[in-house]
Structures are given as C-alpha cells and as structure tokens.
Amino acid sequence: MAEEVILVEDLAAGHGLIIGVATLNLPASLNALTLEMIDLLAAHLKRWERDPQVVCVVLQGAGGKAFCAGGDVRFLYAAARRSQAEGDAYSKVCAEFFTREYALDYHIHRYTKPVLCLGHGIVMGGGLGLMVGASHRVVTDKTKLAMPEISIGLLPDVGATYFLPRLVSKVGLYLALTGTRINGADGVFAGLADFLLSAEQLPSLLKELPGLAWVAADRSANDAVLSRYLRQKSQVAAKVASPLEEHLAFIESVCAGADLASFTVLMQKVPPGDDWIDAGKKTFFSGSPSIAALIFAQQAKGQDIDLASAFRYELQVVTRCTAHADFVEGVRAVLIDKDQKPQWNPASLEDVGRASTQSYVAPVWSDVEHPLRSLK
Ligand code: QUE
DSSP: OOOOSEEEEEEEOSTTOEEEEEEEOOGGGTTOBOHHHHHHHHHHHHHHHHOTTEEEEEEEESSSSEEEOOBOHHHHHHHHHHHHHHTOSSOHHHHHHHHHHHHHHHHHHTOSSOEEEEEOSEEETHHHHHHHTSSEEEEETTOEEEOOGGGGTOOOOTTHHHHGGGSSTTHHHHHHHHOOOBOHHHHHHHTSOSEEEOGGGHHHHHHHGGGSOOOTTOHHHHHHHHHHHHHHHHHTSOOOOOHHHHTHHHHHHHTOSSSHHHHHHHHHHSOSOOHHHHHHHHHHHHSOHHHHHHHHHHHHHHTTSOHHHHHHHHHHHHHHHTTSHHHHHHHIIIIISOOOOOOOSSOSGGGOOHHHHHHHHSOSSOGGGOTTTTOO
C-alpha cells in the first residue's frame, strides 16, 4: 500500500482538547510539496479550524533531514514543457498548482489558532511558504533556509513578495538575488523564525505539548501558553552563530543602489575569499538575468501591498514564468540533467531590458477572473 503523503494525528491534550499534528511524509524527495500534499494539508487545516476542541496545529516534516525542500518542480517542469509545445500562453496545470499552494500558504497566515511550525533541516522555497505564516516558527541548529528560485528561472514566490521586504534591512532582497542558505540563528535574526531550539529538543517537544495549560476556544491564551513554553526551551538551547548578522553591513553596502545594474557592479567588485559571500555571488551570477531584474520590481512592489495582493501579484508573474524559456531551462540544468549550466535568455544581466520584465508582469487574468480573487 502506498504511504500517506501527509501523516495526521489528533493528539489528546487533556479535558477533551486536541492538538492537530500534520507531518509532511515524502522524505525521499525532502518533503517537496506535491498537489496531493497541498490538498490534504488544506483539508486538515480546515477541519481543525472548525473543531472547537482543537487548540493548536503542528506542522513538521518526516525523515529528520527536511521540513520541506520546496515544490514538486519536476511536475511543474513537465507541465510547462507540454504547454510550451502546444503553444499555450501559459500552463493551466502550473497555474492550478500555484493557486492551491498559495491559498494554503495564505490560510496559514490567517489561521485562527496557533500554528507551530517545526522548521528543522531544509526549509526552502515552498517550505518557507508554509513556515513564514505560522504564528510560532521554530528553527534548529540543523536548519537551512533559502529562497533559491533564481537558479531555476522562477520568481521567489509563496508570499516572498510580502515577507522578504519585511525582513531586517535589505536582507530579503539579498536572499532573493543570491539564494543564500542561512541557518536557524540567521532566520531568527532576519525575522523568518521566532524560536531557535536544539535539534535534540524536538522529540521531547511533541511529548510535552499536550501537557501545557491549553484553554478551549481562547486563541490569545493559547498563543501565550505556547510562546512561554518555546521561550523557555530556547533559553536552554545551544547558541548558534549568525553569519547573516555578521554580514549585515556587507549586505547593506551591495544593496545600497536601487537597481540591478548597481547591485551587479557592487557584487563584481567584492574580492573573493569569504565562503558565505562567494556562494551568494556564484548563485547570483549563474542565476536567471530576467529573474534578477524581476526581483527588483517585485521587492519594490511588495513593500506597499497587503498579503492577499502580494499572492495575487505572484501568481500572475509565476504563471508567466511557466511560459518563458528560463524556467524550463533552469529546472533542466539544476534538477533534470544536473549539468548546472543553464543557457538563459536573455543571457546576461546587461542584456535584460524593460521588455523582458514587462513580458513577465503582463497580467494573465483581470481582477474579476483572478483565481485568488477571493483572498481578503
Ligand atoms: C532552486 C529551487 C528549487 C530547487 C533547487 C534550486 C526548488 C525545489 C527543489 C527541490 C528539491 C528537492 C526535491 C524536489 C525539488 O530544488 O524550488 O522535488 O526533491 O522545490 O536550485 O527553486
């Protein structure tokens, strides 16, 4: 029998109260989100939200290596190729996937009960989309966070239009352009996570949660109960250094100009020798030039719009991405052929003009037709 891709448990928390636990269970692909996982998770979140006995929801990943490494990119790649071969304006299959994924992410942001996300191990792309909206975001000394989409010709999505511009200083822009992998301490420093624990504390956490002083139907009381518990845990956790914090002045210096040309020049001038910076430079200079330009437009736009509008904007742009050559070429180079040598079009940062960006931001749907029009 096939394994369940989402494991679900209703933990008894005393006095008839319940903690809903959802475990992403595709460890062989680092729990990367499939459409089936998205739909199952959405259904359970709805059920737990309606059930007055449920006081808290926990999201975690099976296997110990990853909470969630992203989305089902191979599925999206196949769908994008099929639609491009047919000459379609965009892939309906991809648009449907992103619509359901963003609706799930949005639901987590707006959830009416505490959501505890255990962001242990790899949390990238779609995984970060599940985590950032949770009310209680736990990371560990094994956590690796990133928005690596520039490497596959995709706009950083899953709410990145909204959450990246709201991180400390220019960190969001820098993470989007360079795909830099940051650790748990960095995540707390940046504003992507709330509590840094030691990985060894996680098993006891799920055992101790049912014993906390939960109250039926009192969201703010339960938020406080959970926060107090996690704060105590984090106080006894091993300390982890934050390379991101150590590089904050550097990030501010390369992001000081307001455009891609300035960022490119400033990054070119950085001498090699710092591994953390060198990895980001490599990703930026080998990433999609069109996406680099789009990220500037996205991060500027995202500062001024609300969460629902950010998801609607992203769905428009990401859907356009599925009709461009860079997405198919990027997935081919990174995940299919693994030659790590994408041939981008336009090929260089100097060649990207307004026409490229405009072709990505041209709306697919009018406001009244938009698949996410009902997000409030
Ligand atoms: C950039 C990305 C992704 C990536 C690698 C990149 C991404 C993504 C995955 C991924 C990882 C493991 C899997 C899987 C997909 O890798 O978004 O199916 O098992 O989901 O360089 O954006």
